[in-house]
Amino acid sequence: MKFLHTADWHVGKTLKGRSRLDEQRAVLGQIIGHAREHDVDAVLIAGDLYDTAAPSPDAQQLVVQALLALRDTGAKVIAIAGNHDNAATFDAYRPLMDAVDITLAGRVRSAGKGGVVSFDARSTGERVNVAVLPFLSQRYAVKAAQLVASTPAEMSRDYDAMVREVIDALAASFTPGAVNVMMAHLTVVGGAFGGGERQAQSIFEYHVPAAAFPADVHYVALGHLHRRQTLPAPAPVVYSGSPFAVDFGEQDNIPVVCLVQASPSTPARITDLAVTAGRRLRTVHGTVDEIVARAEEFGDDYLRVYIREPARAGLREEVTDALPNALEVRIDPEFAVSIAERQPTTDHRDRSPAELFADFCTARNVADPKVQALFERLHDEVTSVGRE
Template identity: 30%
Template sequence: MRFLHTSDWHVGRTFHGADLLAEQAAVLGHLADVVAAEAVDVVLVAGDIYDRAVPSAEAVQVANRAMARIRAAGAQLVLTSGNHDSAPRLGVFGDFAAAGGLHLRTAVDRIAEPVLLEDEHGPVAIYGIPYLEPEPARQALGVPDVKGHNGVLSEAMHRIRADLAGRAPGTRSVVLAHAFVTGGQGTDSERTIAVGGVDQVGGDVFGGVDYVALGHLHGPQTLADHLRYSGSPLAYSFSEARQRKSVWLVDFGADGLAEVRRHELPVPRKLAKLTGNIDGLLGAGEHADLIDCYLSVTLTDSVRPVDAMRRLRERFPYAVHLEWQPENGKTTAAMRYAEAVRGRPDSEIARNFLDACRGAPPNDREATLLRTALEIAGKGEE
């Protein structure tokens, strides 16, 4: 049996305000091509199908079309809910969807009920652990004394191993789980799941099964041969700019895990970073290869340029993030508001505000306008 391990689709997510639905549709459509080309039997999605608990109608349509294409390509799907999903909404029609090859595992009380499939070597039990928020999960599991992510996931795996032990001898097993496992490397785009400052669980929690398809962390990574993150299919922060997004092709033989191969995904739009003064960045003949990239720009002008993002987007239409870090290192020391204004006339406060925001005091024309405005307001210096 061949699996395609994916996770963290985050359909409906934006990138610094830019709509990603077209890019998401393209890369998820590629999964269907992989299913057809590699004769994949089951696609696993380990949580965070959507980016929010109540996704937009457009996001639902993109996800629905992607799943329909995967199903038409010949694979069944097994999905669990992540910390971004609403488990009840995602799983509401689960029993009906299963008849069409879409298996939703979103309910805590069904953790030990596997999706049972067979190949020429016998049965494979696929268990889905939805994201377990520790406090409600320990109540739902009936174990009020366990603590944190490690406690509730340990209980979930205890129930899975107990069920597996009662299956036919030789039954192979897969577990989907959405968690931060010790040893994994996070990025800037995951929402924290820390409880009491602790968000990680030990990899030994997942012992006793043939393969664990992890979700939550957005970078592809291997913690052990049988314990892997596929990562997100798209980059959702500039901290992921150097990652090669991918999925895992997982082959089972008669004795369980036989081989795992990495398949790199297409990049609909690359990410890049630029640093320099605005005139240099906009100069003809430079950086032409970055025009179609999502850009994070750091400007080093000694004075903050006026209307910088609009000017940048005239040449780089996908510039989405802007910072100002002047080369001269001039910064305004952090100061509480009360300290910054104590004993100072309004005109000086206004001048200092401009200096703090753009790194330069008002010019003569601006100073005149400020003085006139204050006089009209009846607050000119005496």
């Protein structure tokens, strides 16, 4: 049987105030196209469908339309809540989605109450069991361990120990002669960050080792880290990554969805399917003239611009007028440091206020005659009060 593994859609994400819904619509359209072209039996979405727990109506509409379109390909669609999603809302809509053969899992459930989703693959008739593990906070991990594993769990217990109990309890419902899959939204030790994750819910106690997953599971479909990667483990433990660059920290990631082929008796085979509909994010360095001269090269890319010249009034506007997709403009930190290091130590005792202000501007990479003239005028006005 075949299924698609995707995660971390972050629908509703804005970048420096710029809406990305049209871009996200194109990305999801490409994922739907992959599902249709490869005639998959299921689509697994491993959390963070939304970028916020209170998504806009437009973001919700886009996700619902995408889920329905994936269902219309004939695939079984299963999605879990990530740390950016509203788990309670997922569970509230679960009965409605069940009615159209789409499974949403907001919070951890025992295997018999929806924690394991079982179905027959339409292409082969093989039995498929998918254990679903939505994002668990440290506080809720205690409750989940009690609910699913039926064991007393103390707050002092390690997060990964409680998550292991949940995984083991769900895996106990796997059946021989079936394709057994686990889907989770969490951080696995050794995973590389993609660049746009919410750090406070990815480090410290929020992680488990890859060995937490059963060795005989056919595939572990993960969400949360935005970079496509397979972690060393007896079974395939895979992050599909985000299908588009969520922030500039992810500009070098290669967006994909994973096409997985598995049978009860053979190891999973994974093929990465490119997702190219998202706009490229790019960081560029240079003087204003150097960067503006490259405008045609940048096309529709969103830009983070690091200027290698001193600050002056209107500098940002110069860049954005020529490059409307420049979302962030700042002085290059390396350039600022190099200028500061070249400044000699000066004896200020016999220097005028104008000279001292000029030194101050130079130390902060500000080179604007209008600023210097304004200071001198204001200084003259202040010091002349009472002398007339």
